[in-house]
Every structure is written in structure tokens, then in C-alpha cells.
Amino acid sequence: MQRLLGQAGISSKWFNMEHIDYCKGAIVFRQAQPCEYVYQVIAGAVRAQKLLPDGRRQIAGFHLVGDIFGLETVATHRFEAVAIVQTTLRLMSRRALDDRVVSEPTAFRALLGVITKSLIHAENHMLLLGCQDSDERVATFLMEMHSRSTSGRVTHLPMSRRDIADYLGLTLETVSRAMAKFRRDGLLKFVDAQRRAVILDRQALAAMADEARLAS
């Protein structure tokens, strides 16, 4: 824990922190709501989503164990954050963080790092949404989850097929079909029904995803 906070240049001793549990589906904060806290995932997973009036939804990303989110440089949240499964979050007062960023160069660097990471992710995701076909999108997603949430040989996918679809700009049926195909082709297998995967051919999936690798 201390290590995770340390990575972001944030030490717990300066803040009045508390842990809060959210059950599956609980809303951590809503769009346009004022940012009062910054959050770190202690256990579980959270999705960051934008909603359209007619029900369409875009998921901008998933926050997994260790991730810090809800840190905005504007006054209000631009996404809604929802717990995907039973989740424990550590809350930090945004005001306290603001004060430190002003006074401490290290904290400033950390803030810049967090925002830059979001920006790079968003830029790469634009490429996926604008250019890649469905198999490439799902392969990219699997590689992302593989690098972020693998314990042992098992890659954990805590979110539903619908969540994955809304993240990738596809339908849940298309996601399911792509995964079925990867399974048939021996690139992937599942343990524990559909939320725990083992990547069998990392090379092949990476190649498909890195069709999205930069040229020249």
C-alpha cells in the first residue's frame, strides 16, 4: 500500500484518509459533480463512464487496484465513476492535495504524472476507436488487462461483456464472438467461467493489437 502511494509521490501521513466500501454498481461520483476527493483503489475495480441521454455509453477506462482517480484540475468531474464489483477505496481530501501541489514540487510532478498518464491513455484509445476493427480492439483490450491485472498466469477481467463493449465502441455480442474466436484459435482460455482468462499466445494477440503500433 505504502509502495503504491509512494509511486504517485503521495505519502499517507499528510492526509486524513479513510477507507470506504462500495458494493457492485455503487456510484462513487457523478458527472458534473464537484471534486471533493481523490480516490485510490485498494480492492476491486471501478469504471469511468460518460452517458448520453438516449442510453448510449462510453467507458473511458477502468481503475484497478493501486490506481488513483478522480483527480481533476477543473472543479467538477467529467465522468461518472461506478464500482464494477465489491470495491474498497481510499479517499483523500482534494483540498489538502491542492495545498500540497502548490507548496511541494514533488507533489506537483506527481499530479502532472497522473494527468499525463490519462492523456496518453486517451490518445491511444482514440486511435483504437477511430481505426481498429473489432478483433484488434478486443486483442488490444486483452493485452492491456494482461499487463495491468495478471496474477500468476491468470488475467482477471472483473467487468461484464457489456462494459468491455462500451469501452471498445462495440456491442457485447461482437466482444463475445471475438473472444470465442480467440479461444477456438488457441490464443486464450478461460478458467472460472468468463472472468478469469489465461493468455496462451501472447505473441499473436500482441501482434494483432500492435497493428496499432505507430508507423514511421
Next chain:
Amino acid sequence: MQRLLGQAGISSKWFNMEHIDYCKGAIVFRQAQPCEYVYQVIAGAVRAQKLLPDGRRQIAGFHLVGDIFGLETVATHRFEAVAIVQTTLRLMSRRALDDRVVSEPTAFRALLGVITKSLIHAENHMLLLGCQDSDERVATFLMEMHSRSTSGRVTHLPMSRRDIADYLGLTLETVSRAMAKFRRDGLLKFVDAQRRAVILDRQALAAMADEARLAS
């Protein structure tokens, strides 16, 4: 000019700046190239793009007069920047800017502001690429250009149909058809062939675009 720099909290007196002209199609910098300068558009327009090995392309955004770009918090550029038309840029040394950001809180705020703006744009563009249909995308694009590059009643579209298409994740034919439809429906008309438009029904286009307005 001074006013534009001022908006970003950057004053010209601290830097050794120079103006450079780029002809249409000239590359300002390439992907993965080290960031040596920060740029401001004095005249013309620039596109920021990522390329895939097979020729697919995603344009992340357009830089118009007054915009600052090329400012990274990492060592290398993540996009290629290309002049869309004859363009004049003002260059600022990245090193000088870095030094100031460390020593001056105001410059720091300015940096944060520039990056936050990019992030918000990227997040909104993900919604467009992930959820919107072709008419909505083109309407959103027209509203964006309307608010960013209108002089008098004329909205200037310096980029080609292909550029617009690669920005919106469509083909140039689809963009052309959407615009033709808007023209037939009296929402839009063109002066000067196809690069200068007049928005006739701002309400209707905004309504179509703001299908992408946040719910709840």
C-alpha cells in the same frame, strides 16, 4: 499576439523566439521525435496525427491560430504534426519553458491548463468515436469549427475532407455525403467552393451534435 500568449501565462520577453514558415504538407515534428520546441500557431493550421503501418490514420485534433502545441511532459512527441496549409509558427525552446515551470507557479498553472485542455478534448472525442453516428460526428465537427474559427458569419475549414474523415473516424465519402445532406436541408451553405461554410441553422446542428450532451 501578445494577448494570445498571455492567455497561456506565457510572455514572449523571457524566450528567444523565432517565427518559421511551413508550406502545405510540411512536417513540423514526427512521432517519437524528442520535444525540443513548443509551438504556437501564428497563421495557418496544423493537424496532429498518429499513423499505423498499413496507412490507417487517426487525427487527434487540429491546431488553429493562437493554439499552443507540442508541449509534452514526456521526452518525445506522441503525434506527428503536419501543416495543413501555408503556416507560420512561433517556436519556443522547451528547455527554457521547463526551467520556468519549475521556478514559477504561474507558468506551472499554464502548463497544467494546456494539458488539461488536451485531456478534456480527448475525452470528448472518445465519446464521439465510440458512440456517435456519422451525421452526429459531422455536426459535432462543424460546431467545433464554428466556435473556434469563425470570422463574421463564415466558418473556415482549412483541412481536406480526408483530414476531417480521419479526425472523425469516417471515410471522406461519408463526410461529403453528410455535408451534402446538411446543405440540402438548409443547415449549411458554402462560399468559396468547399473550405468556407456559413452555418444557417446553428440550433439544428447543435441539437444533432449535443445528442452527445451528457445525461443525468
Next chain:
DNA sequence: CGAAGACTTGATGCAGATCAAAATCCGTGG
């Protein structure tokens, strides 16, 4: 004026959406 590039318009094809149904998973309570 001529040629190359840019744009429009039309015809056709297809990847992925939509519709539909069956299979599987999982929590709950007997």
C-alpha cells in the same frame, strides 16, 4: 489551357449491429 488533385455522387458489399433464442452462471432459499 491542361493536368493533377480534391470533391461529389452513385452502385454495391460487408463488418458489425440488431434481433432472437438457447445455454450457462450465480445467488438464494428450501
Next chain:
DNA sequence: CCACGGATTTTGATCTGCATCAAGTCTTCG
């Protein structure tokens, strides 16, 4: 422990919006 019921996922059939292919027209500029 097992049976039940709702939710989730898979799989199949069909449809459609946009891509692709293909002319033809306009624009720009040497």
C-alpha cells in the same frame, strides 16, 4: 446440497450504416 429464477453470456440469423469501388465534376495552379 440441490433446485429455482434472474442475469449474463454465447451462438445463430438477419439487417443496415458506412465502407468500398467507380465514375464524373470541380478546383487549383503551373
